[in-house]
Amino acid sequence: MRLPPSRATFVIGALTAVAWAGVALTGATEMAAVLAGFIPERLAPGGDAMTSASYGIPIAQAVPVWLTPLSATLVHGGLLHLVFNLLMLGFCGRFVEVVLGARGLVALYLVGAYVAAAAQFAVDPGSLAPMIGASGAISALFGAYALLFGERRGRLADHRFGKALHVLWLAAAWIGFQLLVGFATTQAGAAIAVAAHIGGFIAGLVLAKPLLRWRYRHA
Template identity: 35%
Template sequence: MFPISDDNPTLRTPVMTIGLLVITWAVWFFVQGAGSPLPLAVSVCNLGMVPGELSRMAPVGFGVPLGRFGDQALACVIDDYAINWLTPITSIFLHGGWGHIIGNSLYLWVFGNNVEDSMGRWRFVAFYLLTGVAAAMAHLAVDPSSPVPTVGASGAISGIMGAYLVLYPRVKVRTFIPPFFLLRFPAWAVLILWFGSQVLAGLPDLSPLRREISGGVAVWAHVGGFVVGALLARWFENPELVRRKVAVSDAKVVWR
């Protein structure tokens, strides 16, 4: 199930949503080499968040395989550099592959523009970064000793989705269901189903056997970002912008 668009027009150009997308794609091309093995591995290792480095529970010098470059094996080695404390933020702008960045960009565009419309531009950016860090902390809490780098905007976007659930639960979202169906569902149905799938997918990570059965996706970051986003949505919203949006919506209902 993939959201394609919603029936919720914006009142202003979503400058910050567009800006975040531009920055994310610029990092993908110019820092991560558009997925080329060496720059991808270097960026993920140096700027991705490694829970075991922040908690100091992963031994310095331990190496995690990151694929191959030519005939050489690549590995990310645990270190104790000061930049590690910035990785909960830097990791938000990194991705692990084309499917990863395309999927995150789609979700950010569909849900981010209207959340920005109700918060205002700078509040929205602050909200995005805050929920992204909160998501990283949720992942750190679940698996503090992990030596595996974590990257992606999914946690921050999950926060936006949580805010969208609070702000626009009844808005219809056009959703693609492979292979052929394009249907419209209320946002609350799409988002609660997505959230439930993340919780179910994350339950194995709470087991003592999680290293053997985990699917490699930081789903508790998604869950944490979503919950924090839902809790903070009303605190970050701009009441004047919300009143304008409601007024426009009511006017459209009258003239239909």
Template identity: 35%
Template sequence: MSEPEQMPGSQGRPPREPIFLLPNAVTALVGVLVAIHLAATMVLNEAGQTQLYFWFAFQPLRIVLAPQDISVAIPLLWTPFSHAFLHGGWDHLLVNVAWLVIFASPVVRRYGAGPMLAIFLVSAAAGAAAFAATSLYSGAYLIGASGGVAGLTGAAVRFIFQPVLYAQHPETGQRVVLGRRLASLREVFVNPRSRFFTLIWLVLNAAVPLAPLLMGASLGVAWQAHLGGFFAGLLMVGLFERKHS
């Protein structure tokens, strides 16, 4: 049997590897976040940006004003989710994108694109709810993907620190990788690595309100959204594990 023909100039060349090893869903979500911020900063003028934040940022004060004018509350139908696609600056965006790449990737590889996006959006809404609980009358806006990213972090914590499970193939005797088991909430805090990561993450975010006392200035970090999103993802991921298994 003759050997397959090679393309001219291809002899001795190793197969090309992709530049980015990210799952397509993560790349697409990052692309959407970047595209929206590019449009907001390079296409819209100052008045346009103000309107963008007015209609798509999450503002808890709308809940208070709703009894007086129900039309004020209409954006509450989408702003608990849409705020996650807006950012206040490139530094804000890049930090969220970096965190998203790290923790969305294992979630996508384990559950798929749909569950990853569901966790991201529901966690963003949970973060908005936590922000509203502490900022109802402040008039502050919430923007940024950090609540949704925190949810993906909470979801990933349930399995990325667990030991890899193996089985023996019944015919060949070869060791087969089964993957990592989803930990219970108790097991998250029993495992030293997941416990350390979770406690450090929680303490750092819970300490943000104390920044003015220690540093004399606010950090401008929506710690409430981080905590709300994290716990949403931590709890929600079990719904997809049953389908996964």
């Protein structure tokens, strides 16, 4: 199947790649993570001062905390991190954009970024570790892709219960996968924002159909 041009997906991917390249070329990846990443502790009273003291970086230079769920999507820890996210964005985004349109895709991406940050804050509100990468926002696209293009099996597929069961199965599978990945990376000494990925995915499941109805509201 030949898909129409996915302009919004391409623009998001290009901006993400350019932002990473600019940071990587200056060698300021760690500083960018602190100044542009989402740090839950910054939302607490005195959180900026604590963050500044912990990293030795003037937090006054940082992106306003309410914008960091978005700016964090432009910062990646390395080339592999970036490439994996761009592959996921390119694969899921172009299919989702065909169904939801460019505006719907951008809206889902932005909301997914904020829901991912909120989920990460909910599980670790005092964390000083920057959450970076577009994985949370892309998880929302993956959730929408799974709901819109996932194959339903069984006799219940044509009933509401069957549809609800399908959604629950997708959510359980994604959550289980993220928990396994999180456990593996923790054992290896790294960290992954599992809650952010789960939150983004659930946002995609919840918003896919409303955004579809919104796109064709005048049809």
